[in-house]
Amino acid sequence: MSSQGHGAVLGIETSCDETAAALLDGMGRVLAERLWSQTAEHAPYAGVVPEIAARAHLARLPGMIEAVLAEAGVAPSAVAATAGPGLIGGLIVGAHLGKGFALARRLPFYAINHLEAHALSARLPGVADEPPAFPYLTLLVSGGHCLLVETRGPGAHAVLGRTLDDAPGEAFDKVAKMLGLGWPGGPALERLAAGGDAERFALPRPMLGREGFDFSFSGLKTAVATILAGYPAGALPQRDAADLAAGFQARVAWTLADRARRAMRAANRCRVLVVSGGVAANRAVRSALAEAASGEGFTLAVPPPVLCTDNAVMVAWTAIERRRLGDPGADLGVPPRPRWAP
Ligand code: KG4
Ligand code: ZN
Secondary structure (H helix, E strand, O other): OOHHHHOOEEEEEOOOOEEEEEEEOOOOOEEEEEEEEOHHHHHHHOOOOHHHHHHHHHHHHHHHHHHHHHHHOOOOOEEEEEEEOOOHHHHHHHHHHHHHHHHHHOOOEEEEEHHHHHHHHHHOOOOOOOOOOOOEEEEEEOOOOEEEEEEEEOOEEEEEEEEOOOOHHHHHHHHHHHOOOOOOOHHHHHHHHOOOOOOOOOOOOOOOOOOOOOEOOHHHHHHHHHHHHOOOOOOOOHHHHHHHHHHHHHHHHHHHHHHHHHHHHHOOOOOEEEEEOHHHHOHHHHHHHHHHHHHOOOEEEOOOHHHHOOOOHHHHHHHHHHHHOOOOOEOOOOOOOOOOOO
């Protein structure tokens, strides 16, 4: 490993509604970190407003980078920023700030793919007893993404399946809204579901019996909407709301486990299933995936919630993985892009 490979890396994340900066040493240990979730800015609109997000990133990110550098007291030897996929305004803010910083200090710059960063986050020191060896399976389930990937190494990801419509977190948020819960709705829906009977309502099992590894959540969401339409406005009993929430959550957990199980059977070189993204915080989802993994002889690796949701640590870490393979970080010419396969 070159001595450069051991230097500290500044990571920047601005692809959605988390503004984040982190400085990691060459081994991947966090020297300083700042993370600001913009939830309160977007909550009045019950969803992320791209223009508000971009302005909020611009207002906060420079100060957060300064704070991270001051706290760590170590100069970075490279800069890494998420360049996609995500909301273009935020990507422009983060990637260009990172590029400007790298240019001014004559440092290598790494344009990071956000999906790759989620997939590699499970290899950060301390996340798993043993960092998962390549190749492994990654299931990414968040508000914006739903992907099943064979992670073979930095820059080497084979997408096995993706959602045909909504991401699971998006489906949680939309069903939570129908049930009159706040935004983001996933955690509130999970709390409501805790007292519910998942089998009371006949809800469909998405993609039941379908070949392949793709996902779909809109049929399930519509089934919930159809049941709710049968109640007069404002007359949904708490019991029924809880049963519907539990039924919806159980079907999401079932379909995630079903698709993951199929992928574990097909990807016979893999032994670990990594799960990342905000929906990985859901206990029903985790336990369905844990059961599926152990049934297939796989180990389940779920990073802690702060690393599952968007953060700058995984962005810096991805650059560290690339540096270890000798990637010099010559990405100043890589533009921010809203769509970018891992
Ligand atoms: O990864 P994340 O913080 O942001 C991106 O979408 O990139 O994921 C947020 C999503 C939201 O849709 C939220 O409702 C969902 O994850 N979520 C949950 C839970 N916690 C967060 N969904 C179900 N159950 C939860 N406990
Ligand atoms: Zn994400």
